[in-house]
Amino acid sequence: MFKHLFTPLRVGGMELRNRIVMLPMTTGYGEADETVGDRFIDFFAERAGGGAGLIVIPFSPVAAGSPVEPGIFDDRFLPGVRRLTAAIAARGAKSSCQLITSYHVILRDGMPEAVAPSEVPNQILRLTPRALTREEILFIVEAYGSAARRVREGGFDALEVLVGGGYLLNRFLSPLGNRREDEYGGSLENRMRIILEVIASIRKAVGVDFPVGVRLNLDEQIPGGHTVTEAKIVARALEEAGVNFLDSYTGWHESPVPTVAPSLPKGAFASLTGAVRSVVGIPVIAANRINDPVVAEKILAAGQADLVGMARALLADPELPNKAKAGRMDEIVPCIACSRCLGEIMSIYKTWGEGANAFCSVNPLAGREGQVRLESVRKPKKVFVVGGGPAGLEAARTAAARGHRVTLFEKGAETGGWLRVGCLPPYKEEIRTLAKSLTVRAQKAGAVVRLHHAADPQSLAAEKPDVIVMAVGAAPLIPPIPGIDAPHVVPAEEVLTGRRTVHGSVVIIGGGLVGCETAEFLLAKGEGVTAVTVVEMLDRMAANVSITYRPFFLARLKKMGIGMETHTVVEEITPQGVKVRRKGVPDFIPGDFVILAVGLKTDPALAESFRGVAPEFYEVGDCVRPRMIKEAVEEGFAAGMKI
Secondary structure (H helix, E strand, O other), rough: OOOOOOOOOOOOOOEOOEEEEEEEOOOOOOOOOOOOOOHHHHHHHHHHHHHOEEEEEEEEOOOOOOOOOOOOOOOHHHHHHHHHHHHHHOOEEEEEEOOOOOOOOEEEOEEEEEEEEEEEEEHHHHHHHEOHHHHHHHHHHHHHHHHHHHHHHOOOOOOEEEEEOHHHHHHHHOOOOOOOOOOOOHHHHHOOOOHHHHHHHHHEEEEEEEEOEEEEEEEOOOOOOOOOOHHHHHHHHHHHOOOOOOEEEEOOOOOOOOOOOOOOOOOOOHHHHHHHHHOOOOOOEEOOOOHHHHHHHHHHHOOOOOOEOOHHHHHHHOOOOHHHHOOOHHOOOOOOOOHHHHHHHHHHHHHOOOOOOOOOOOOOOOOOOOOOOOOOOOOOOOOEEOOOHHHHHHHHHHHHHHOOEEEEEEEOOOOOHHHHHHHOOOOOOOOOOOHHHHHHHHHHOOOEEOOOOOOHHHHHHHOOOOOOEEEEOEEEEEOOOOOOOOOOEEEHHHOOOOOOOEEEEEEEEOHHHHHHHHHHHHHHHHOOOEEEEOOOOOOOOOOOOOOHHHHHHHHHHHOOOEEEEEOEEEEEEEEEEEEEEOOOEEEEEEEOOOEEEEEEEOHHHHHHOOOOOOEEEOOHHOOOOOOHHHHHHHHHHHHHOOO
């Protein structure tokens, strides 16, 4: 099935067991003093054990080079680095250190300072950095060489230099970020000068036999920015300078084109990688939205890359390579591209590293690999899980994996709960894969899934369970608005599932994720809906969408012509539309149909009716309080671990 993906490859003097590269990923798991600790080591060692061929890990070559990556600018970092590389090697993978300098460095007075090639405003930091002097540029170049020596002494098998992400070296390469008039600005030759000087400094430190790569921004995806045409020229220059491999990067945080989002097709930028690969003779790594082994195999088979990079796919499931190689595709936990992990990390840069850590909506063990283990129980218990949504499925899987006798009761024809609805809007197909994966993993762990079974306290009590886990979810909230019972008022769930159809002009009450996705769903179908207006009482539309994806999402809705009214309260529903109060002023929005997307409500009485059926009782997921997938999965896992 995977003719190319699991074929070994030599990169420089480094032999890789397969073509899967874990791309560098900011985690926030480093220690406060910028050293490498157990949590950091455990996270990456887990991915090495999961079967990836190469693990690339970001480190800062200069003081304050990143608020969240560990440092490698002093010998005091070497003990932790050596423990990290040894742990990865022990699990059969190779390790590469990515040297990254983001926006700040310490050049004077011992204080971090935002710097750049030119005084061009930084939209992420919302400030204008100071332009580096020539002397400071030379200092940074030398710092990369000094860091490279420690990379080799620390036991890494390779290193790469980040020239992407809008970070410092990328700013030099970009005509948007580099307005210098000296030898480091103007022409492409001048803009890439510092990069070639960094490579020369590194080569002097590590010798000619150590594999050195560059993660190169192939296209900034911004008008007037660095393009693939320039990238091909830079790639050839890097190869001539002795670079052994290229790692692709596309776009960056200020780009109007999302690079991690469900709307971005899988492997969307592989053609750019292929264009660069066609002009060099060194291995090239494809990246961006490659979270599926099948997609990875197609990219390799098409000759667009020599290796494929994954980051968040391996955050979601460290065992993805091993599962794919063994043919256990249905067990892979998919990255659903929700962007919540990226949003959390981006907040770090805004708060200078104040406690933000990477997490995963579908992997409750992310960042806790060395702290939590699924240990078998000494005395198995009879466990009944009521409800087959993500919380119930994860509770069933975890408890069964630990050796308990688990039966899950689902009243419907299939498991998944609200995931079955969440996968229906445009670009949400991966949610469907998640529902399937959660079910398969629960069953393979030993849980029995009984469909079409509406459990009741009496029947369950008769079977004398030791544990009851309530995961019955929540129902759509029906707010007390006059006219809410009219026949032209429809819950969003019924529209998305096709149980009800609407036409003409539509008003959607509720501007959270569900309301906005329902609006997009209606216009994307193009079946009789002529206009959609979303009404939200808060001051922000789609407030529960990840900060990294929200701007792209809203821009897409606006482009479709969807009306979005914030600060607007619905006071009455009439046959002709809705009476509202917009910022305190009465108004009217016409509509042939009104769709309700104001959230979910719990049924405490239902859950309470099962209390006392078994000695142990847990409530998880939306039946506690309606939230997101992450919270449901985490609570299901926690319950399974407590039993």
